[in-house]
Amino acid sequence: MTNIMLFPSLVAKLLPTDYVAFTFFVGCMAMMAASAFFFLSLNQFDRKWRTSVLVSGLITFIAAVHYFYMRDYWATFQESPTFFRYVDWILTVPLMCVEFYLILKVAGAKQGLLWKMIIYSIIMLVTGYFGEAVDPANAWIWGLVSGIAYFAIVYEIWLGEASKLAAAAGGDVLASHKILCWFVLVGWAIYPLGYMLGTDGWYTGILGKGNVDIAYNIADAINKIGFGLVIYTLALKSQKD
Ligand SMILES: *C/C=C(C)/C=C/C=C(C)/C=C/C1=C(C)CCCC1(C)C
Numbered sequence: 600m601t602n603i604m605l606f607p608s609l610v611a612k613l614l615p616t617d618y619v620a621f622t623f624f625v626g627c628m629a630m631m632a633a634s635a636f637f638f639l640s641l642n643q644f645d646r647k648w649r650t651s652v653l654v655s656g657l658i659t660f661i662a663a664v665h666y667f668y669m670r671d672y673w674a675t676f677q678e679s680p681t682f683f684r685y686v687d688w689i690l691t692v693p694l695m696c697v698e699f700y701l702i703l704k705v706a707g708a709k710q711g712l713l714w715k716m717i718i719y720s721i722i723m724l725v726t727g728y729f730g731e732a733v734d735p736a737n738a739w740i741w742g743l744v745s746g747i748a749y750f751a752i753v754y755e756i757w758l759g760e761a762s763k764l765a766a767a768a769g770g771d772v773l774a775s776h777k778i779l780c781w782f783v784l785v786g787w788a789i790y791p792l793g794y795m796l797g798t799d800g801w802y803t804g805i806l807g808k809g810n811v812d813i814a815y816n817i818a819d820a821i822n823k824i825g826f827g828l829v830i831y832t833l834a835l836k837s838q839k840d
Pocket of ligand 1: 688691692723724726727728741742743745746749787788790791794819822823
């Protein structure tokens with residue numbers, strides 16, 4: 600028996616040209632570093648803001664754990680880890696809705712608003728999962744339903760109840776809410792683009808095919824860490840004045 604069989608490696612070999620693996624690897628480290636940063640900063644905030652920053656840390660921490668699994672899955676099978684991807688999202692996207700709710704509480708946000716946004720995000724993600732993993736032959740229909748739920752979230756924060764609460768809160772809360780709105784409109788739009796690169800539909804003739812994981816990994820880094828930093832900055836500022 601050779602050494603290789605006696606001592607099987609615990610680390611899959613990564614080719615220098617495997618850019619997907621590279622983004623999974625960097626994703627692990629970035630999410631882990633961001634979590635450490637948010638958690639270790641908690642002590643400097645008073646109770647009102649501590650929960651918001653804690654949730655920022657939980658979002659990147661949940662992602663970090665999933666990235667370890669996804670990196671491993673990719674390295675082993677060279678296949679998109681769709682299942683882990685969607686488990687990650689179904690936990691972290693509702694937590695991002697919680698962030699909106701928490702910062703708007705000063706203006707009297709009700710739990711009904713939070714639940715409405717969570718339900719939209721669950722519809723968005725469950726239909727997206729069906730399109731990618733369960734019924735890919737109809738990917739564009741599932742994607743369309745998912746896109747409608749996505750726009751319901753966009754509407755809610757840009758023009759709906761959440762935007763009115765932000766306007767009522769004013770000051771730093773309004774400014775931060777606006778930045779988060781841009782994250783959802785532009786940063787989140789990378790996901791449906793990745794979906795269209797990864798699935799077959801009428802759009803394939805226009806966009807061609809691409810690697811869905813590179814798009815999702817870049818989007819996750821921007822959205823989860825960026826979102827958290829906006830909350831962190833808001834907490835710092837509000838505490839000063
Ligand atoms: C941290 C993870 C985040 C912020 C994930 C967000 C995911 C989306 C906004 C996904 C949206 C999709 C569509 C709008 C249509 C196609 C299917 C999805 C699920 C990729």
